[in-house]
Amino acid sequence: xxxxxxxxxxxxxxxxxxxxxxxxxxxxxxxxxxxxxxxxxxxxxxxxxxxxxxxxxxxxxxxxxxxxxxxxxxxxxxxxxxxxxxxxxxxxxxxxxxxxxxxxxxxxxxxxxxxxxxxxxxxxxxxxxxxxxxxxxxxxxxxxxxxxxxxxxxxxxxxxxxxxxxxxxxxxxxxxxxxxxxxxxxxxxxxxxxxxxxxxxxxxxxxxxxxxxxxxxxxxxxxxxxxxxxxxxxxxxxxxxxxxxxxxxxxxxxxxxxxxxxxxxxxxxxxxxxxxxxxxxx
Amino acid sequence: xxxxxxxxxxxxxxxxxxxxxxxxxxxxxxxxxxxxxxxxxxxxxxxxxxxxxxxxxxxxxxxxxxxxxxxxxxxxxxxxxxxxxxxxxxxxxxxxxxxxxxxxxxxxxxxxxxxxxxxxxxxxxxxxxxxxxxxxxxxxxxxxxxxxxxxxxxxxxxxxxxxxxxxxxxxxxxxxxxxxxxxxxxxxxxxxxxxxxxxxxxxxxxxxxxxxxxxxxxxxxxxxxxxxxxxxxxxxxxxxxxxxxxxxxxxxxxxxxxxxxxxxxxxxxxxxxxxxxxxxxxxxxxxxxxxxxxxxx
Ligand SMILES: Nc1ncnc2c1ncn2[C@@H]1O[C@H](COP(=O)(O)OP(=O)(O)OP(=O)(O)O)[C@@H](O)[C@H]1O
Ligand SMILES: [Mg+2]
Numbered sequence: 001x002x003x004x005x006x007x008x009x010x011x012x013x014x015x016x017x018x019x020x021x022x023x024x025x026x027x028x029x030x031x032x033x034x035x036x037x038x039x040x041x042x043x044x045x046x047x048x049x050x051x052x053x054x055x056x057x058x059x060x061x062x063x064x065x066x067x068x069x070x071x072x073x074x075x076x077x078x079x080x081x082x083x084x085x086x087x088x089x090x091x092x093x094x095x096x097x098x099x100x101x102x103x104x105x106x107x108x109x110x111x112x113x114x115x116x117x118x119x120x121x122x123x124x125x126x127x128x129x130x131x132x133x134x135x136x137x138x139x140x141x142x143x144x145x146x147x148x149x150x151x152x153x154x155x156x157x158x159x160x161x162x163x164x165x166x167x168x169x170x171x172x173x174x175x176x177x178x179x180x181x182x183x184x185x186x187x188x189x190x191x192x193x194x195x196x197x198x199x200x201x202x203x204x205x206x207x208x209x210x211x212x213x214x215x216x217x218x219x220x221x222x223x224x225x226x227x228x229x230x231x232x233x234x235x236x237x238x239x240x241x242x243x244x245x246x247x248x249x250x251x252x253x254x255x256x257x258x259x260x261x262x263x264x265x266x267x268x269x270x271x272x273x274x275x276x277x278x279x280x281x282x
Numbered sequence: 283x284x285x286x287x288x289x290x291x292x293x294x295x296x297x298x299x300x301x302x303x304x305x306x307x308x309x310x311x312x313x314x315x316x317x318x319x320x321x322x323x324x325x326x327x328x329x330x331x332x333x334x335x336x337x338x339x340x341x342x343x344x345x346x347x348x349x350x351x352x353x354x355x356x357x358x359x360x361x362x363x364x365x366x367x368x369x370x371x372x373x374x375x376x377x378x379x380x381x382x383x384x385x386x387x388x389x390x391x392x393x394x395x396x397x398x399x400x401x402x403x404x405x406x407x408x409x410x411x412x413x414x415x416x417x418x419x420x421x422x423x424x425x426x427x428x429x430x431x432x433x434x435x436x437x438x439x440x441x442x443x444x445x446x447x448x449x450x451x452x453x454x455x456x457x458x459x460x461x462x463x464x465x466x467x468x469x470x471x472x473x474x475x476x477x478x479x480x481x482x483x484x485x486x487x488x489x490x491x492x493x494x495x496x497x498x499x500x501x502x503x504x505x506x507x508x509x510x511x512x513x514x515x516x517x518x519x520x521x522x523x524x525x526x527x528x529x530x531x532x533x534x535x536x537x538x539x540x541x542x543x544x545x546x547x548x549x550x551x552x553x554x555x556x557x558x559x560x561x562x563x564x565x566x567x568x569x570x571x572x573x574x575x576x577x578x579x
Contacts, residue, residue: 097484107479121483152574
């Protein structure tokens with residue numbers, strides 16, 4: 001792996017396996033407060049929750065309520081002002097490949113082609129050239145970008161760039177996948193396809209996924225559990241298990257519509273969102 | 283059938299055929315509104331670029347030529363014409379071994395600039411990557427920018443005598459501090475999100491410094507180098523005046539001693555041409571090194 005390789009070593013891996021056996025949570029947020037501008041702005045206020053293994057957890061709330069902040073704390077890109085964030089019982093000391101992140105903005109490397117971008121993450125883990133290529137091709141096909149493998153990111157549309165970022169994070173094969181409004185820039189039917197792709201990934205790979213979104217339907221469709229944030233400062237307004245789904249995952253989005261309890265859940269979420277937004281207006 | 287649709291509106295959109303029948307063939311080509319010379323952020327073709335560039339040069343030569351003819355006869359040798367200067371340059375090449383002087387100057391510029399890059403790029407990367415290194419180094423290096431390089435001439439003469447080394451040291455001092463500042467800016471301008479996304483892929487520090495930050499800033503760094511080597515060319519004459527032995531600057535100084543204004547102007551012209559050629563070399567290199575910067579939709 002050499003000096004250019006990752007700091008994700010075997011010892012860490014072994015410790016993770018022990019932690020998993022002991023039933024520790026992939027992520028736990030313990031009494032976390034995050035302040036900016038020397039305490040002038042409180043983005044997250046005394047928040048606690050655990051992310052359960054193999055679950056899709058959606059974080060939803062009005063703009064500016066601290067969703068990105070919480071995700072960045074989980075990724076290890078930022079540290080809390082108070083409290084702590086743990087992964088499998090170990091405090092998060094920084095970013096690592098076991099926690100892949102798809103950013104809200106485009107972060108493809110402009111000097112690499114689409115396929116090289118996807119390969120890059122795999123390369124860092126020290127896989128062989130052939131393996132890199134195979135994985136990159138597989139995930140590009142999954143996000144329907146195989147025809148653009150040799151284009152540069154600047155030649156792509158916004159939605160296509162975002163799909164490169166998704167393919168890149170998937171190719172890296174993290175245990176925990178953190179998604180920050182990954183489909184926000186995509187048009188409706190591609191979003192829908194990508195959502196169904198996420199369901200497929202959950203079925204096939206048993207990943208733990210934390211999804212930030214402002215799309216209520218998307219949250220209900222994908223999540224096993226929805227955490228609703230209040231507007232600034234971010235606190236948990238409600239933590240809801242999607243019990244009406246009875247543990248099913250729906251390969252086709254329309255199948256969810258006829259599920260009893262679906263309409264009620266969506267209505268409830270709309271009501272909550274309205275409360276938060278109106279709080280801002282008054 | 284729909285040919286006439288195009289002719290009636292030179293600037294507007296082409297109108298439809300109108301009679302409800304299925305359209306035949308392709309719609310007429312759209313003629314965009316004619317672009318004036320002073321179009322805001324207009325477009326320019328390759329041919330136009332070349333023609334306009336030459337027009338600029340010709341305009342300069344015209345002004346020069348006019349100045350020559352407006353000068354009274356008894357002073358005209360102080361303002362030689364374009365023809366006189368260019369023929370003098372040819373004479374220098376043919377009879378005086380000017381090519382050796384030009385080669386020497388080019389060698390001094392490129393070697394000193396190369397060494398300046400060897401110092402400036404690592405320093406820029408170091409300071410751009412580690413904020414504490416920046417706090418340690420930048421106040422000093424930043425301050426050195428304000429010392430005029432020409433003021434080092436006496437010092438360099440005392441230390442190294444009229445050597446090649448003294449001349450190149452001056453050229454080096456003339457650009458290295460600015461180069462550090464520019465490269466530091468280039469490195470710091472790399473979006474944080476690129477670095478963070480590499481971190482979440484598990485990239486280590488060295489990987490991020492060399493394969494992400496440096497790689498992302500490389501086109502801008504090459505641009506900074508292109509701009510700074512131009513400054514090096516402006517220091518050439520000062521450097522070569524120091525105990526003039528050889529090089530374009532020395533030839534010009536010898537010309538000055540005998541009031542050969544045509545030789546001095548010939549030197550200026552040579553430096554100008556070499557500077558432009560250097561610039562073009564850097565641009566061509568950038569074109570091939572960084573295909574992504576011109577791969578637009
Ligand atoms: N680096 C920073 N400096 C200062 N304030 C910040 C910083 N990052 C975030 N904030 C503030 O923290 C709050 C939460 O921001 P965050 O980006 O987490 O919101 P969000 O829920 O992701 O919003 P959106 O849905 O619009 O993406 C905002 O009020 C924002 O202004
Ligand atoms: Mg956000």
